[in-house]
Amino acid sequence: MADDGSKQSTNVWPLPKFYFQVKWDSAVLSFEEVSGLDVEAQPIEYRHGDSPVFSPIKMPGLKKYGNVTMKKGVFKSDNKFWDWFNQIKMNTVKRIPVTISLLDEEGKPTMVWTLTNAWPTKITGTDLKAEGNEAAVETIEVAHEGLTIANG
Template sequence: MAGEKQDNVWPLPKFYFQVKLGDKEVPFQEVSGLDIEAQIIEYRHGNSKEFSTIKMPGIKKTGNVTLKKGVFVKDNGFWDWFNKIKMNTIERQTVVISLLDEAGKPTMVWTLNNAWPTKITGTDMKSDGNEVAVETVEIAHEGLTIANS
């Protein structure tokens, strides 16, 4: 109604974000896969009167994070990083993904520890297309932390 006090608590839009790989900020079009789950352990006592299992939390498990960005001239950063993979050695980095408010300040921050690229997909090409060339990198990591500012 007109003249009533407005509620200043709104959900944040998801289109304003930044990604830092190590100490370098990289512009991305899309980020997905920021998930974590606990594996389920089913258990039943041998002398339990219930003929069903108990479900307990097990090891935490995180999925790979997928990042999509435009292809730029002479920008082979992901390919160079991927080519550093050797037998059980890889350059691991900290990846920080921040959801920003309208002032450009981080409000929610996801940190991926010991991240490294597992898959890179180059752009598709069409002779009659008019879209921007986009490459995709899939990143594995060893832990996801979330912080709110």
């Protein structure tokens, strides 16, 4: 008899990445794509003068977070990106938490990325093409001050 998969372990297959949710503060927004969920530890190179090894050692330094880019369709009377961007006034901007959740087939979060103190740095409007056959998509790039990851 063929295996119906009911006895298969839940950790055999990686999670698909197409079912996700993005929360801005308390509002849920629909996005086509989210990218840039990365962090790196900048290396510090050091060599003391009487080291018998003629090369520096590398130590972990400050953490550096990349900007997160999100793309969504353009809808009539939807100016959330532009409203948030227009709040930037001479070194001040409304900073909000942004939560990105990878969902399982039941819609429950399995991995959650939380951006701390996020604010918009760049908005790219859609390109326009008379012979195009695609939906209008706009892009927002947000900077943040920290990224935490939690597994559901």
